[in-house]
Amino acid sequence: MSGVPLSWYLTLATVLFAIGLYGTLSRKNAVGILMGIELMLNAVNINLIAFWRFITPHLLTGQIFAVFVITVAASEVAIGLALILAIYRQKKTIDIEEIDLLKG
Amino acid sequence: MPTTQELIAISPEIILALWALSVMFLDLLIAQSRKSILAYWSLLGLLLAGGAEFSLWGREEILFQGAFVQDNLSLFLDLVLLLATGLSLLMAKGYIKDLEMEHGEYYTLTLFATLGGMLMAGAGDLLIVFLGLEVLSLSLYVLSGFRRTEPMAQEASLKYFLLGAFASGFLLYGIALVFGSTGTTLLGGIAVAITEGGLLGDPLLLLGLGLLGVGLSFKVALVPFHMWTPDVYEGAPTPVAGYMSVVAKAAGFAAALRIFLSAFLQLAGDWTLLLSLLALLTMSGGNIIALAQSNMKRLLAYSSIAHAGYILLGVIALNSWGLSSVLFYLAAYGFMNLGAFAVIVALRDGEREYLALNDYAGLGSRHPLLALSMAIFMLSLAGVPPTAGFLAKFYIFGAAVQAGYGWLAILAVLNSVLAAFYYLRVIVIMYMREPAGQVAKMTHSPALALAIFLAVIGTVQLGLFPAAVVELAQASLFPFLGS
Amino acid sequence: MPPFENLPTDLVLQGIFLLVAGLIVVAAVAVVTLRNIFHSALALILCFSAVAGLYILLEAPFVAAVQVLIYVGAISVLILFAVMLTERVMDPKMGARNEQWWLGLLLTAIAATGLGAIVGFAPWPLSKAPIINDQITALGKEFLTTYVLPFEVASLLLLMALLGAIIIAREKEGG
Numbered sequence: 001m002s003g004v005p006l007s008w009y010l011t012l013a014t015v016l017f018a019i020g021l022y023g024t025l026s027r028k029n030a031v032g033i034l035m036g037i038e039l040m041l042n043a044v045n046i047n048l049i050a051f052w053r054f055i056t057p058h059l060l061t062g063q064i065f066a067v068f069v070i071t072v073a074a075s076e077v078a079i080g081l082a083l084i085l086a087i088y089r090q091k092k093t094i095d096i097e098e099i100d101l102l103k104g
Numbered sequence: 105m106p107t108t109q110e111l112i113a114i115s116p117e118i119i120l121a122l123w124a125l126s127v128m129f130l131d132l133l134i135a136q137s138r139k140s141i142l143a144y145w146s147l148l149g150l151l152l153a154g155g156a157e158f159s160l161w162g163r164e165e166i167l168f169q170g171a172f173v174q175d176n177l178s179l180f181l182d183l184v185l186l187l188a189t190g191l192s193l194l195m196a197k198g199y200i201k202d203l204e205m206e207h208g209e210y211y212t213l214t215l216f217a218t219l220g221g222m223l224m225a226g227a228g229d230l231l232i233v234f235l236g237l238e239v240l241s242l243s244l245y246v247l248s249g250f251r252r253t254e255p256m257a258q259e260a261s262l263k264y265f266l267l268g269a270f271a272s273g274f275l276l277y278g279i280a281l282v283f284g285s286t287g288t289t290l291l292g293g294i295a296v297a298i299t300e301g302g303l304l305g306d307p308l309l310l311l312g313l314g315l316l317g318v319g320l321s322f323k324v325a326l327v328p329f330h331m332w333t334p335d336v337y338e339g340a341p342t343p344v345a346g347y348m349s350v351v352a353k354a355a356g357f358a359a360a361l362r363i364f365l366s367a368f369l370q371l372a373g374d375w376t377l378l379l380s381l382l383a384l385l386t387m388s389g390g391n392i393i394a395l396a397q398s399n400m401k402r403l404l405a406y407s408s409i410a411h412a413g414y415i416l417l418g419v420i421a422l423n424s425w426g427l428s429s430v431l432f433y434l435a436a437y438g439f440m441n442l443g444a445f446a447v448i449v450a451l452r453d454g455e456r457e458y459l460a461l462n463d464y465a466g467l468g469s470r471h472p473l474l475a476l477s478m479a480i481f482m483l484s485l486a487g488v489p490p491t492a493g494f495l496a497k498f499y500i501f502g503a504a505v506q507a508g509y510g511w512l513a514i515l516a517v518l519n520s521v522l523a524a525f526y527y528l529r530v531i532v533i534m535y536m537r538e539p540a541g542q543v544a545k546m547t548h549s550p551a552l553a554l555a556i557f558l559a560v561i562g563t564v565q566l567g568l569f570p571a572a573v574v575e576l577a578q579a580s581l582f583p584f585l586g587s
Numbered sequence: 588m589p590p591f592e593n594l595p596t597d598l599v600l601q602g603i604f605l606l607v608a609g610l611i612v613v614a615a616v617a618v619v620t621l622r623n624i625f626h627s628a629l630a631l632i633l634c635f636s637a638v639a640g641l642y643i644l645l646e647a648p649f650v651a652a653v654q655v656l657i658y659v660g661a662i663s664v665l666i667l668f669a670v671m672l673t674e675r676v677m678d679p680k681m682g683a684r685n686e687q688w689w690l691g692l693l694l695t696a697i698a699a700t701g702l703g704a705i706v707g708f709a710p711w712p713l714s715k716a717p718i719i720n721d722q723i724t725a726l727g728k729e730f731l732t733t734y735v736l737p738f739e740v741a742s743l744l745l746l747m748a749l750l751g752a753i754i755i756a757r758e759k760e761g762g
Contacts (some may be wrong), residue, residue: 003597004604004644011707012608012641016615017277018699024270025691026684031669033266035618035631038662040273042638044281047652051644051711056287057533058716060729064737065231065289066650069276070657071741074240075748076269077662079758081669082752083262084250088172088673105737114736128750168736211755216747223740235740239747246751261755284711301712308709312701512629 123149131208138403152295178226221355260339275319281312324356386413426503466539492566
């Protein structure tokens, strides 16, 4: 068994998730928000892999789930950045405080 | 390798996937002026998938080592999804042509979104719940921004995307915690782990379940996770808004039913209080804000939030009556809500849409049939007998009373009374108010007329002769509750 | 993992973990606080790479490789492109935080303490079972047997994302 206890990994994942959460909530730039979300997804994956390693090392569920999370993250980023570029082309800004045609 | 039996059992999903791909290729061959062929082609695919569903009725197949379940519950929900998709495609055909966004991808993405919903409805593994949800959501992000010349649509789409991706993060964190405490992502496996591992009341599992719930609440737009709904409905093309209001909600509730019934039934006591609070907030929040709306799409957005609150009541009741009434409610809601959206789509002069509530003035005398249909949908949404909406509410509130949530049922009834104000106001405006200027124009299209006709039939039929659908709904839940 | 001898291994591994974890946290903080979004994107790449290192430490080489290929290779590049295509409007002096940033910080602090307290110190059902043999072969088999349905769905998802991105980003209507 690896010398690093599970709780260390989980704490790290929590911290990373929290940082991502903060980034998502505090950024003005839509790309910045997206980066925050990616940090959150990375935190999830650290959790999944750590759980796999410490709780079900004889199976592969955790790893497989993590690979799917990465796949989905890639698709999300592709769509999200396309949207951001489309808005930028029209409004010349991607500051979410200036994108306000719709009432919040 | 999947066995032949597995392939047959999952044939509705396969048909839909192949159909979406075929639309994509046919799109390349068909000239721009004849794109509406694709609408009929897609409808044919929906019919075939629906036929496959019917032929599978009564079987209970557990496929791919438990990752997917094709039983009556998933078949019932799939049929609701397919029906809603069909209605929305009928609405969309003329609309996307007039608004110059008639691309084959519209149909491909709609079919993909429905496929995502169907996967959620039959999920036996949190992985499938997640992937289905993403297939559904990603299609919807694109569809809601489909009108690229319209800045509002783009914005709505970006907002929806950012909040949706954010919600996915919570959902996944919840799944990771559930996986950590039970060692599996199979829904059946989780239930076994809870029993065998003595995980009742385990804080980790509850936290995981809570985060999962937050993620799902975003998708079905429960208050306080609803902020995106009105903006997205307003910005998205109207048929897409109608589609979303039914399909995304039905799929979200489908996933919630699956997750709670197959995996967390033993933890029921721990989540009902929280869910009751959520239901109360959702009903009241949706209805109160809806009262102040002057835009038809925003009004229906808040109304759809309120309806999610009512549906939640059935989930909370957690008896066979409550859960079958959730299914019945989803079917009824599908007809009446899509019907209302279809009327909005019909009220259009080429590219110009009449969305303000005041545009509906004088509709009663100018377009009597359209106004009558709208009146039926509004009465049904308000829950006035003898419509589908009344019976759906009646069943679901009755189930809540039966399960000992009388106080919640009373509050829900009060909410319905409140809601009746804004639904009836639409009718009053249509019939009593003189139009300020010209009466809104109406677009004539056979497909759209068919959609409205079908929605009226469904709304009235489910209101007068509900027995068949109720029986189907009850048969769907038999394996879970046994009564 | 190279076969370390028993005695000092734990300390060495813990040291490596702290190093990598420190790198992840510093890079992540940089991602969410730096004013220049381009610098944030670079910090993000560093963070992704460090997370890949963590996976190696956790003896999941395949996921580490996927992390490098997809996150570092594809996602980061996409983000960099987006930043560069939209950057000139984002004046670094303009301030990167929105008006509700303090609320975000508060929520984050509450969430982190809550999650951390429950997750970090809970008694997880640790397993002493040995790691599965020949992971990569096993993974390949699993993907095409037990997980064939999610595998196929993921392929549809990627196709759809491709289609969606093209539709949204297409320059002109009807093009």
